[in-house]
Structures are given as structure tokens and as C-alpha cells.
Amino acid sequence: MAAPDPLPHADSSVERDEAALIRDVRAGQKELFYELIQPYERGVYLTAFSIVHNQADAEEVAQEAFLKAFEHLDQLRSDEKFKNWLLLIAINEARMRRRKDHRNLYESIDEEAVEADDGEFMPHQFADWRDVPSEAYAKTEIKNAVLKAMESLPQKYREIFLLRDVEHLSVEETSKLLGVSKAAVKTQLHRARLQMREQLVPVFGKRWSDRLPFLKGRSPW
Amino acid sequence: MVTCAEVLRELSNFIDGDIDPKLRAEIENHLRGCRRCSVMLDSTRKTLKIVGDERVFEVPVGYSERLHKFLAKKLGTE
DSSP states (O other): OOOOOSOTTGGGGSOOOHHHHHHHHHTTOGGGHHHHHGGGHHHHHHHHHHHHOOHHHHHHHHHHHHHHHHHTGGGOOTTSOHHHHHHHHHHHHHHHHHHHOTHHHHHHHHHHHHHHOOOOOOOOOOOEEOOOOGGGGGSHHHHHHHHHHHHTSOHHHHHHHIIIIISOOOHHHHHHHHTOOHHHHHHHHHHHHHHHHHHHHHHHEEOHHHHOGGGTTOOOO | OOOHHHHHHHHHHHHHTOSOHHHHHHHHHHHHHOHHHHHHHHHHHHHHHHHTSTTTSOOOTTHHHHHHHHHHHHHTOO
């Protein structure tokens, strides 16, 4: 009797080229779809979350987005990045979900009002920052603080910030995905970054006045 | 000579390297003598480093399993 194969799925551990995976899934090897989407599961969820603002809805949006991606995989053009195509599907799904949800109608109006204020952003917190070892990023306190800061951003800022600074898309890619100009991406990203920084000062900041008390109260801005 | 307000306005473009070389040099010069602007730049860079780390924004526990289960039903790969 032959000994059982110690590595019956050894072939699946071999990293496949994404283009080859797409070709094979299109050719009918459905089970390879899971391998294809694995690197993007987190990004699709976070993108959905940045729009629907709710964990359960973001999960459902992600599920529907991946299903749509599977069903329409033949529509992916060869010059398109699979990641960006997926994120666009997720953005559209999340926006549809948001529109259907009447609870968000009022929030949207409030946020439009916030965004209508185009005044210059002025920092209020001048604290220097501690050097935080990257091992500390996994701490619940830090994760909660960053999530809370992100949730405090107006909707449009949040989407741009997520795509640029969390998913590391370029200005051009972000502009294409969200259907806004590159100038708008840069302006709103700038405001989002400063607001995120401001929100996180209580967690990472040392009091400015503790370091340079003679400057207390003076603001060059 | 650029002012603190101008540095603040260009901070994001400065971080991204998306800035005219002449203005970049002026800002770098300003930063050498302005503690507040240096602190703003440093803390904004740290913000981006923190949010860009994949341990910070997590997916819910069991998300991937639930996603695969959902897809398996729809795709018929159970």
C-alpha cells in the first residue's frame, strides 16, 4: 500500500502570477478565485467600511463586491490593475448601500455642510510626538484611537485618505476611482492628513509647552 | 523666504515629493530654523506611518472565513 502523499496540496502553495490566476479562473478553475483575491480581502473591506461606516454592512458589501468581480471577471481589461478594478466595484457597491440606507441621508447632509467650509485648516495641537515602536501598533489603544480619528473625518476625506494613505494608491489612481480631479484629491488629502494628525495628538503627542515653555501661547499660524 | 502658513499649506505635497524643487529648497531651509513647522512635519509623517501599517486597521474576526463561505455557496465550490 502506497504511503499517503504528505503534501497533497503542495501545488497550491506555489505562488502564481496574478495574470495567470485570472486566466485560469476565467477558464473555469473557480477554486483559484480564493487565491486570486486573498491579497485584497483587507483592502476591499476597509474601502467599503470607509463608505458605509459600519462593520456588518462593510462585510456584506465586500462579499457582494467579490461575487460581482467573479461574475464579471471577463470584463477586466488587460491594461487595468486587478486591485483597482476590485476597489472600484467595492466603492460602487458601498455607495449603493449607503444611498439605500436612509439613516445615512442625514449624516451626508451634515458632512456636506462641513465640507462646504473651505477655510484654511489651522492646527490647534502643537505637540511633539513620541517615537512609537512599530510593535505597539498592534495595541488596542492605538487601533481604537486611529479608527476613531478616521471616523471623525468627513466622508470624502475619509475615502481619499483610505485609498492614498492606507491602500497606497497614487493620486491619479485615487482620482480615477473616486471620479474627482487630481487637484481635489490633493487638497482633500492634505486636509484629511492634518485632521488625522490633530485627532491623534492626545495619543502620541507630548505637550509642546512641556518642551518649549517660552513659546507657550505664540502661534505663527 | 516662505512663511509658516505657506509651509503648512504645502505640507502634504512636500511629504509626497510633489512640489517644485525651488519651493522644496525654501521649505527645507525654513524647517531648519522653525521648530514648530518641523514638529508639524514630523508628526504628520508619523501619522502616515502609523495608519499605513497593516496591523492598525484590522478586519473583523472571522471575516475571511465568512467571505469564503459566502463565495463557496455562490460559486458552487463547497
